[in-house]
Amino acid sequence: MKPFTYERATTPAEAAAAVVRQPGSRFIAGGTNLLDLMKLEIETPAHLIDVNGLKLDTIEPTPDGGLRIGALVSNTNLAADQGVRRDYGVLSRAIVAGASGQLRNKATTAGNLLQRTRCPYFYDTNQACNKRRPGSGCAAIGGYSRQLAIIGTSDACIATYPGDMAVAMRLLDATVETVQPNGAARTIPIADFHKLWGKTPHIETALTNGELITAVTLPRPLGGTHVYHKVRDRASYAYALVSVAAVIQRDGTGRVAIGGIAPKPWRVEAADHAMPQGAKAVASRLLAGAKPTHDNAFKVPLVERTLAAVLAETRAA
């Protein structure tokens, strides 16, 4: 690990300003992704700003019937919150499908949204990787790409956004609240938060330098049946090959978002409209234009089959 200096921020505005004051600064929350990458010197911040003291760790109702989740709420506390379990079950389910108990106790709402890809070549500093070292090439293209993306990719990078929680947040149309270094607040719809990176795979989100996430807001509950179905290589403690987050109403309408297949949680509104027509119709709209590799072509039928399983599950319920 490269040496770094460390400070504890006490207010959001102070934290955001500190990043700009000290070049090479990063926020640290749970540290479960950042420190992992710092040990491998994939991330090399010169200064860390600990945001754990910002008191952004509460979950509160919003005036319009939604929920405001503080950026520092732990994954465990978010999944266990009674209101989330009752009204946003898909979010609880997605969180507890990810990582391990120990990690979820540390992982935070903001840190989870910002976790970086698990592409094996991104992690191997001996390999070419446009995301880790812009312009160096992409060892995954033509390499071992079983876990990687089938849609939304580019010639520069075929990595996935690996997380589970954000797939549920995309399904629920969450909004990310931030404060910028100049103190100005803004809100970013989750649909625009994670980017399709095109030629610049090192730019993964809509955040600007020093922009601090303060909260994630959920709109009013949707009702319906909430499902998060994660398909992975082992029954627990593994990243998704494909995951399906869905909210399905009694009349068969609903919405769906997919994890493990793209650089961002994958949702296509036109596919939602096809819900009453069944899994095949939904999957074909979701995956229109997919460009799988030889290794990960299995994900195309896997999306449809996982969707079919989810629809069958909700019909039975």
Place this chain on the structure above:
Amino acid sequence: MTCSSELELSRRGLLAAGAATAAMTQVSVADAQGVSPSKPPPAMHVSFTVNGKRRELTLDTRTTLLDALREHLQLTGSKKGCDHGQCGACTVIVDGTRINSCLTLAVMHEGAKITTIEGLGTPERLHPMQAAFIKHDGYQCGYCTPGQICSAVAVLGEIAAGIPSHVTASLTGKPGVTNDEIRERMSGNICRCGAYSNILEAMTEVAGTRA
């Protein structure tokens, strides 16, 4: 003799030259990082309570909680397995919750209350979970065991607190102490010897249920 002392000399020369090259490399690396070679890496003071005892340390900011416990406080019960949060051997309990001590910095724990395997029980006064692991043979080589036991104690607390898991049937109900729940919740602790079924028995006994 002459031969060997000559060899000795030349080896020393070589070593010295090697050290000089290493030092030079270090200078250039340090320069590249903007850290002056004469300046030691940034250090900070931190104080926390470990197993009921207040501890004060001045540490390189890079020191993980695991390294602080093992290398600075000689509490070598917590183990370094993967050092990347994947194996769970470093699991300790901080302010009542279990975490991977390898993926957190010591300086982030000012004022925290930390419990390691050494604080759960002693050879003379075992924690019930330690006794149950012995009774049920919940290990073979023992390397993962301190992390397994810290996790096991915390898992029973998490179930009692009603925290849901991936296998909890109803999100609005309370999870029970079942085999499925224990297996799922313990998945962050890997055992290379495969003592899983015995760990399950030990935990089930401590929970007071035959699931």
